[in-house]
Amino acid sequence: MASEVTLLDFWPSMLGIRVRVALAEKGIKYEHREEDLRNKSPLLLQMNPIHKKIPVLIHNGRPISESLNIVHYIDDVWNHDRAPLLLPSDPDQRSQARFWAHFVDQNVFSSGRRVWATKGEEQEAAKKEFMETLRLFEVELGDKPYFGGESFGYVDVSLVAFYSWFYAYETFGNFSIEEECPRLIAWAKRCMEKESVYKSLPDEKKIFEFVIQLRKKFGIE
Known part of the structure; x- marks a missing residue:
């Protein structure tokens, strides 16, 4: 019996993006259901009644929530020889x-959000924290092609999902990630050569336009 796989998602979500990358990397066919987070579907509320958030992976009727947990689940379930x-x-x-x-979740997500969602001293502090975090990843990466060594893996999936947001961070924060972390950007570009990544990540300009709307909504402009 073939597996039935559905992903409840929201296109700009880096947490959803990482699940899309993992599914693509494993070659898993699935139904993608886009959620309106202002009007959450009955299915989302049923499948994630505690947090009521995306992403949610539904595998043969059973829900799995929290993006890193989902990626781990995908790796455990689809672990045959053909799947890396x-x-x-x-x-x-x-x-x-x-x-x-x-x-990544504890530091990149929160400081990155504050880069585009704040101004003045608060934004400067967020930029400093964000870049300090990325420098730690650059040190951890070292001269390896991927964080796990020669193979694209769990940490790569977790972090590369943010790459589409880098342009927005840089534009609103007025700084260059590549100037500070050239090896990290080289790693991101290497990841983008993989079909599982470039087909899963939204266009950075589309993310930028989305963030403009968020800033207007929150009265930041």
């Missing part, structure tokens, strides 16, 4: 990958 493993088999390497993936 995202998490390494070595326990120490797996724990390191989980640490850095969670570090």
Whole structure:
């Protein structure tokens, strides 16, 4: 019996993007359902009654929520020979990958949002925190092609989902990520050569226009 897979998603969400990348990397066919977060569907409320948030992966009628948890689930379930493993088999390497993936959510997400959503001293502090975080990732990456070494993996999936947002961060924050973290941008461009990535990430200019609307909504302009 074939698996039935549905993703409840919202196109600019970097959390949804990482799930799309993982599904594409594994070659999983699925139904994509775009959510209106101002008018959440009964299906979303049914499948994620606690947080009522996207993304939610529905596999044979069973919901899995929280993006990193979903990516981990995808890696565990679709682990046949034809599908590349995202998490390494070595326990120490797996724990390191989980640490850095969670570090993305704890630091990149929050400071990046404050870069475009604030002004003045608060924005300057956010820019400093954001770039300090990216420098840590650049050090962790080192001279490796991907965070896990030679293979695209869990940390890459977790972080590359933010790449479409870099242009908006840079434009509203008036700074250059490439000047500060050239190896990290080279890594992102390397990831974008993968079909699973470039077909999953939205256009950066489309994200920029979306952020303009958010800033107007929040009265930042």
